[in-house]
Amino acid sequence: MELELSQFYRVMAPRTTIIVTTVNRKGEINAAPFSFTMPVSVNPPLLALASVPTHHTYHNLQETGEFVVNLPGEGILDQLWITSESFPAGVNELEKAHLTPKESLIVKAPAIKECAAQLECKVVMDRECGDHQLVVGEVVRATALEESLLEGLLDVEKTKPLLHLGGKDFVVGDHRKRVE
Numbered sequence: 802m803e804l805e806l807s808q809f810y811r812v813m814a815p816r817t818t819i820i821v822t823t824v825n826r827k828g829e830i831n832a833a834p835f836s837f838t839m840p841v842s843v844n845p846p847l848l849a850l851a852s853v854p855t856h857h858t859y860h861n862l863q864e865t866g867e868f869v870v871n872l873p874g875e876g877i878l879d880q881l882w883i884t885s886e887s888f889p890a891g892v893n894e895l896e897k898a899h900l901t902p903k904e905s906l907i908v909k910a911p912a913i914k915e916c917a918a919q920l921e922c923k924v925v926m927d928r929e930c931g932d933h934q935l936v937v938g939e940v941v942r943a944t945a946l947e948e949s950l951l952e953g954l955l956d957v958e959k960t961k962p963l964l965h966l967g968g969k970d971f972v973v974g975d976h977r978k979r980v981e
């Protein structure tokens with residue numbers, strides 16, 4: 802069957818879902834999930850994400866040039882969903898979702914304690930790309946919970962990373978899960 806061209810990304814799924822934490826110039830924390838994201842270079846270590854330009858996340862990236870990529874597991878699907886809600890600028894979604902900020906070492910934005918891994922990043926490229934901004938970040942520090950790894954790889958059975966299918970639907974383990 803033919804698909805609507807605007808729906809092409811629905812079949813590029815399920816997608817790794819991250820929660821991006823940033824701060825604005827005043828130091829106010831923001832958090833939001835992203836699934837248009839991928840690693841793009843090993844040396845130097847670079848990753849990319851695509852953000853709608855009106856998102857507070859993008860605004861903060863422009864202001865500070867820093868962000869943290871947090872890799873969530875099944876345990877915090879409901880909290881992740883809360884961080885995706887459209888709150889006014891300056892509202893701390895981590896507080897709204899009862900997630901715990903953890904101080905980063907290199908960037909000002911905090912990481913999320915409940916996540917399996919945290920990647921502190923500095924923006925090295927920001928380019929308009931259709932209706933999104935393509936932002937490339939250099940990973941300046943990477944951490945993971947020891948119990949989230951197995952032989953140097955993500956322990957998927959334990960962590961159950963959240964993979965976005967579309968809308969309220971995710972893939973967790975080998976099944977489809979809809980946010981209530």
Ligand SMILES: Cc1cc2nc3c(=O)[nH]c(=O)nc-3n(C[C@H](O)[C@H](O)[C@H](O)COP(=O)(O)O)c2cc1C
Nearest residue numbers: 833834835836837851852853856857858885886965
């Ligand atoms: C699972 C999931 C994945 C998302 N992925 C993206 C994405 O890759 N790019 C984007 O611009 N918005 C994405 N969104 C939407 C934003 O997270 C949402 O609009 C959020 O309110 C933006 O918050 P902010 O304005 O605080 O940055 C996604 C939402 C969900 C639930």
